[in-house]
Amino acid sequence: MRVSHVPEPPAAVARRVARRTVRTLIGLREGLLSGRDSGLVNVWEEVCVQVQDQHSVCWAAYDHTVYDVVAREVRGLPGTVVAALWVETSQGEDWSIEEEHEGVSPPYCTDDVVEHLVQLVYSMSANWSNRRIRAYLERHSR
Secondary structure (H helix, E strand, O other): OOOOOOOOOHHHHHHHHHHHHHHHHHHOOOOOOOOHHHOOOOHHHHHHHHHHOOOOOOHHHHHHHHHHHHHHHHHOOOHHHHHHHHHOOHHHHHHHHHOOOOOOOOOOOHHHHHHHHHHHHHHHHHHOOOHHHHHHHHHHOO
8 A cells, every 4th residue: 555645734844843953952062151050951951041031141142053953954844845834934924815826836935934933942942941940040030
């Protein structure tokens, strides 16, 4: 029996890219900016505390790292998948409701897709916790 390939819905692809980004950030354990005494052990934990508490003077470095990892993930996707993800962005939604586009491929912008997925990653970081993140936030809320 032959199984035909069913395309993955854009929301599922977005979640997969976000999860892969988180795994990559968890693997980044060198050059942490929060200091040795922070108790945090990877870039993902540092991003989480920045999002959940307040951005430090180092936020631009964290933001740049997240954008780089997401952009690398997006570059690895087929163009048709990136186009489908773009339609899920606010720019893509605007394009899709402007007029009939039956049979027309969307004029997607990869940067819009990256921005959309970065926001998904930050949304995940707002709700992510572990004992090190909780301890860091407790120490810094006093």
